[in-house]
Amino acid sequence: MHNLDRLVARITSEARSKADDILRDADARCAALAGESKHKADEVYRMAVDRATQAAAEEERRAQISRSLDVRNAVLRAKGDMVDALMSEIPARIQSLPDQDYLALMKKMMIDAAPDGQVEVIVAEPDRNRINAAFVAAVQSELASKGRGSKLELAGDTLQLTGGFILRASGLEIDCSLDAILAARGDELAPLVAEALLGR
Numbered sequence: 001m002h003n004l005d006r007l008v009a010r011i012t013s014e015a016r017s018k019a020d021d022i023l024r025d026a027d028a029r030c031a032a033l034a035g036e037s038k039h040k041a042d043e044v045y046r047m048a049v050d051r052a053t054q055a056a057a058e059e060e061r062r063a064q065i066s067r068s069l070d071v072r073n074a075v076l077r078a079k080g081d082m083v084d085a086l087m088s089e090i091p092a093r094i095q096s097l098p099d100q101d102y103l104a105l106m107k108k109m110m111i112d113a114a115p116d117g118q119v120e121v122i123v124a125e126p127d128r129n130r131i132n133a134a135f136v137a138a139v140q141s142e143l144a145s146k147g148r149g150s151k152l153e154l155a156g157d158t159l160q161l162t163g164g165f166i167l168r169a170s171g172l173e174i175d176c177s178l179d180a181i182l183a184a185r186g187d188e189l190a191p192l193v194a195e196a197l198l199g200r
Contacts, residue, residue, distance in 0.1 A: 115167070123155070125159065133154045139152060
């Protein structure tokens with residue numbers, strides 16, 4: 001019986017030893033898996049942070065570009081509004097020139113635009129006292145001295161224009177009003193106004 005007790009003790013001891021080995025091995029594997037999982041989790045976390053940081057940087061870059069474009073567009077709109085405002089003042093500024101300068105401009109325009117034949121000169125209401133019969137006669141005299149076949153005659157009525165005149169011949173009307181000249185030459189004048197106003 002004594003041998004039996006020793007055999008049972010030896011089997012029990014071996015079993016405990018094997019169980020301890022299995023438990024140690026299991027603990028080691030668990031620790032390795034935990035370490036590996038933590039390493040993988042750390043790597044996934046680091047990659048997620050990197051991606052989020054890059055996405056945030058890209059979003060900030062796009063927002064900065066958008067803000068820059070908004071500011072640039074607002075500045076361009078403001079400059080355009082300033083140019084438009086100044087352009088709209090040009091007829092009134094021309095109208096406010098001293099008589100000598102204003103009439104010299106009107107004379108040149110009338111000589112340049114007058115077609116051959118009988119021409120009726122219809123004056124803008126604000127110019128009825130400046131562009132009168134004596135002025136039209138002086139322009140007619142200069143046209144004749146240059147050999148031009150225009151016969152100018154001041155119309156009895158006026159037009160509601162900012163300034164200037166309209167020449168009316170048979171089937172032909174030439175608009176020499178200040179508004180029409182601004183409209184026709186606006187594309188040429190706008191860059192000059194912008195340069196004078198804004199320095200570029």
